[in-house]
Amino acid sequence: MDDLNPSPRGRRARRRRWAALSCLAAAAIVVPAPVPANSPTTLERAIQANFLFKFAPFVEWPPAAFSGTERNFVICVVGEDPFGTLLNEVVRGQKMVGRPVVVRRAGGEAGPTGCHILFAGHSTDPGYAPFATTEGQPVLTVADKSAGPSGAMIEFVRQSGRVRFQIDDGAARANGLKISSKLLGLAIAVNRK
Amino acid sequence: MKQATPSRLSLGKVVGQMATPLSAVLIAFLLLAAGLAAAIQLEQLGRVEKLRQTTVQAQVLANGIAAPLAFEDDVALQEYLNALKADPQIVAVAAYDGKGAFAAGFARPPARLPKRAEEASRDAPPAALAVTVPVKQGGTRLGSVYLQSTMDSLSRRLTRYLGIAVIVIAAAVLIVMLAASYSSLRRAHQALQAEIASRQQAEEALRQSQKMEAMGQLTGGVAHDFNNLLMVASGGLDLMERTQDAARLEKLRAGIRQALDRGAKLTRQLLAFSRRTPLNPEVVDLRERIRGMDALLERSLGESIGVTMHLPADLWPVEVDASELEVAILNIALNARDAMQKGGTIVIEGANRPVHGDLPDRVQIAVTDSGAGIAPELVNKIFEPFYTTKAVGQGTGLGLSQVYGFARASGGEVLVDSIVGRGTTITLLLPRSLLAPRESDRPAEPVGASGRQRILLVEDDDTVADTVGGMLTTLGYEMERVDNGDAALRRLERADDFSLILSDMIMPGEVGGMELALRIRKHWPHLGTMLMTGYSAAAASAAKEGVPLLAKPFTIQDLSVHLMAALDHSKA
Ligand SMILES: Nc1ncnc2c1ncn2[C@@H]1O[C@H](COP(=O)(O)OP(=O)(O)OP(=O)(O)O)[C@@H](O)[C@H]1O
Ligand SMILES: [Mg+2]
Numbered sequence: 001m002d003d004l005n006p007s008p009r010g011r012r013a014r015r016r017r018w019a020a021l022s023c024l025a026a027a028a029i030v031v032p033a034p035v036p037a038n039s040p041t042t043l044e045r046a047i048q049a050n051f052l053f054k055f056a057p058f059v060e061w062p063p064a065a066f067s068g069t070e071r072n073f074v075i076c077v078v079g080e081d082p083f084g085t086l087l088n089e090v091v092r093g094q095k096m097v098g099r100p101v102v103v104r105r106a107g108g109e110a111g112p113t114g115c116h117i118l119f120a121g122h123s124t125d126p127g128y129a130p131f132a133t134t135e136g137q138p139v140l141t142v143a144d145k146s147a148g149p150s151g152a153m154i155e156f157v158r159q160s161g162r163v164r165f166q167i168d169d170g171a172a173r174a175n176g177l178k179i180s181s182k183l184l185g186l187a188i189a190v191n192r193k
Numbered sequence: 194m195k196q197a198t199p200s201r202l203s204l205g206k207v208v209g210q211m212a213t214p215l216s217a218v219l220i221a222f223l224l225l226a227a228g229l230a231a232a233i234q235l236e237q238l239g240r241v242e243k244l245r246q247t248t249v250q251a252q253v254l255a256n257g258i259a260a261p262l263a264f265e266d267d268v269a270l271q272e273y274l275n276a277l278k279a280d281p282q283i284v285a286v287a288a289y290d291g292k293g294a295f296a297a298g299f300a301r302p303p304a305r306l307p308k309r310a311e312e313a314s315r316d317a318p319p320a321a322l323a324v325t326v327p328v329k330q331g332g333t334r335l336g337s338v339y340l341q342s343t344m345d346s347l348s349r350r351l352t353r354y355l356g357i358a359v360i361v362i363a364a365a366v367l368i369v370m371l372a373a374s375y376s377s378l379r380r381a382h383q384a385l386q387a388e389i390a391s392r393q394q395a396e397e398a399l400r401q402s403q404k405m406e407a408m409g410q411l412t413g414g415v416a417h418d419f420n421n422l423l424m425v426a427s428g429g430l431d432l433m434e435r436t437q438d439a440a441r442l443e444k445l446r447a448g449i450r451q452a453l454d455r456g457a458k459l460t461r462q463l464l465a466f467s468r469r470t471p472l473n474p475e476v477v478d479l480r481e482r483i484r485g486m487d488a489l490l491e492r493s494l495g496e497s498i499g500v501t502m503h504l505p506a507d508l509w510p511v512e513v514d515a516s517e518l519e520v521a522i523l524n525i526a527l528n529a530r531d532a533m534q535k536g537g538t539i540v541i542e543g544a545n546r547p548v549h550g551d552l553p554d555r556v557q558i559a560v561t562d563s564g565a566g567i568a569p570e571l572v573n574k575i576f577e578p579f580y581t582t583k584a585v586g587q588g589t590g591l592g593l594s595q596v597y598g599f600a601r602a603s604g605g606e607v608l609v610d611s612i613v614g615r616g617t618t619i620t621l622l623l624p625r626s627l628l629a630p631r632e633s634d635r636p637a638e639p640v641g642a643s644g645r646q647r648i649l650l651v652e653d654d655d656t657v658a659d660t661v662g663g664m665l666t667t668l669g670y671e672m673e674r675v676d677n678g679d680a681a682l683r684r685l686e687r688a689d690d691f692s693l694i695l696s697d698m699i700m701p702g703e704v705g706g707m708e709l710a711l712r713i714r715k716h717w718p719h720l721g722t723m724l725m726t727g728y729s730a731a732a733a734s735a736a737k738e739g740v741p742l743l744a745k746p747f748t749i750q751d752l753s754v755h756l757m758a759a760l761d762h763s764k765a
Contacts, residue, residue: 047265054263057263057329057330057331057333060331095333096331096333182259186260186261
């Protein structure tokens with residue numbers, strides 16, 4: 001069967017490598033800030049930003065999550081923001097459940113009020129507990145397992161050089177979120193309890 | 194008019210003959226066209242259905258690959274796409290991400306994959322079964338799926354239609370063949386019908402000419418015979434004038450009587466013989482009929498041939514044309530005579546033949562001679578028309594063909610049994626009739642008049658008038674004679690004191706017998722009328738008007754019986 005489509009996979013792989021190189025070059029110029037040893041590469045961050053937005057269609061929020069005054073679909077980023085403008089690029093012009101998608105950087109103290117997705121970045125703050133405030137709230141919490149706080153519903157992990165994620169479906173359900181089985185199927189690990 | 198008929202007929206025939214094959218070819222073509230149209234229609238429906246199927250497949254795929262596409266899980270994505278490789282009709286599949294960039298896919302040559310999603314929807318050839326459906330999740334467009342499939346291969350589709358095609362073509366061929374055979378059959382039928390018609394004509398002509406031939410044969414003999422009869426009668430009268438011996442007078446009178454009887458019978462036979470009628474079956478008592486032919490046979494066969502008849506009284510009746518029967522017997526007898534050059538006896542035997550196997554009750558009439566016989570190889574030929582072994586002018590070869598035709602037309606058959614040098618038996622087998630034969634007028638005793646009855650005799654010929662008048666007086670009627678119809682009317686106007694008017698049919702003067710009868714019926718309805726004639730055409734017209742008729746010549750017995758009947762009738 002492979003002989004029937006010899007090219008796509010290889011071509012795609014080559015293309016991605018090329019894209020990665022160019023992104024790396026761009027990152028080296030644009031973001032020269034030092035990063036933790038195990039912190040994600042720029043490419044990985046771009047992918048994570050992309051994923052972060054794309055989790056939304058696979059998750060069902062309870063109606064209560066949209067009952068407030070907020071007219072937007074809000075993605076909050078707390079702690080250190082690893083994405084910079086990447087995330088804004090991703091969500092520009094996008095809509096989720098009929099609402100424009102916006103990114104709000106709360107800087108850790110504003111709390112998760114009105115957030116639909118909460119990404120918690122790395123923080124050196126010893127009292128940093130970003131997910132404590134969302135306990136029991138219909139907020140999808142996301143973090144990078146290797147460079148962020150633990151306890152998020154979805155955690156980015158690195159697997160053979162690729163960005164993947166694991167899901168705590170139990171926690172999501174406890175907070176009134178329904179995660180599509182399609183997404184669960186793609187996760188490398190799912191905690192269903 | 195007569196000339197126009199054949200050409201119109203043949204034109205009609207041609208049109209008629211062409212109509213069937215033409216319409217059959219037309220029907221066959223229509224059938225083929227309908228088959229083709231059905232196939233095209235089916236093909237189109239199949240295409241629409243296929244497109245729908247492809248769309249559904251693409252939608253299923255789009256739904257499945259939403260997550261792998263969104264999260265760039267190439268392995269899972271490729272797995273989803275590869276699952277479609279199992280379907281040989283899917284020639285190209287591709288998934289594009291939200292920005293329209295190619296994500297994964299495969300294509301079987303010669304199909305190729307569009308580089309970008311936009312190309313996919315744009316470049317697809319109109320005939321190709323290609324669809325592009327969006328990959329959506331929770332209302333967000335995550336990318337698109339491109340799916341291209343083919344119809345079944347041409348050969349597969351053709352095989353699918355092959356069955357129908359074979360049936361349709363076979364049906365078309367069948368129709369054309371049937372039509373062809375039908376029209377050839379009809380041609381044959383027409384030819385046959387024409388043949389039958391011409392044969393019937395020939396047969397009719399044959400029968401007629403046969404009759405004429407027999408007539409001719411008879412005429413000579415009859416003339417001669419009449420001379421003999423006249424000889425006996427006139428000689429007898431001469432002798433009667435010269436003797437007073439009562440016994441001798443009685444003998445002479447008996448001789449004259451016998452001669453006249455034979456003459457009357459002979460002319461009656463001749464009249465029946467010459468009547469040109471188609472088969473006119475009646476229930477016939479064979480014994481009586483054949484016995485009644487004795488004078489005719491005697492006359493026709495000549496002095497050296499004797500005739501013996503064995504006809505039992507209980508012979509079953511048959512339903513045949515009586516005059517044809519007589520001609521047939523005469524023909525067989527004439528052949529027998531010809532076969533017995535030195536003279537001899539012809540035996541006519543009748544017998545009942547009861548049911549045998551699937552043969553019904555039949556009556557057999559066998560005519561046996563002791564003549565030359567017929568060679569076995571010729572037995573089959575003798576019934577053929579114009580087959581004769583006789584010298585030119587002696588035989589026409591129509592005799593036995595008349596016999597055969599008569600037997601067949603009567604539902605019977607003819608058998609030949611012959612030994613060369615010993616003789617021949619020709620047997621007529623005729624089916625039994627369950628009806629009783631009509632009571633024939635057997636010679637009855639003359640019945641005298643009852644009471645005083647006056648009869649007006651209208652007759653122009655003095656001799657006949659004297660004879661008939663004498664008969665009437667002898668029977669005890671009072672009689673008055675007038676010369677013609679006009680005189681009769683004048684006499685009746687004076688006084689209608691008669692019981693019956695007995696009139697000749699053909700008379701000089703303005704009022705003929707028929708006219709007279711009609712006028713009497715009108716003006717003196719209580720008077721009976723009876724006509725006499727020796728002329729058969731006149732007799733027919735009298736029968737048509739329902740006027741009682743007495744055929745000349747008649748005996749005093751005939752006269753008495755008819756008078757009784759007519760008087761009875763006029764009284765009622
Ligand atoms: N009783 C018979 N004995 C011997 N031969 C016979 C006898 N009847 C008929 N035939 C043969 O059959 C032939 C055909 O007979 P058919 O009566 O048809 O014709 P025909 O007697 O020759 O002529 P036609 O009867 O027309 O004058 C005769 O010519 C004769 O040879
Ligand atoms: Mg003959």
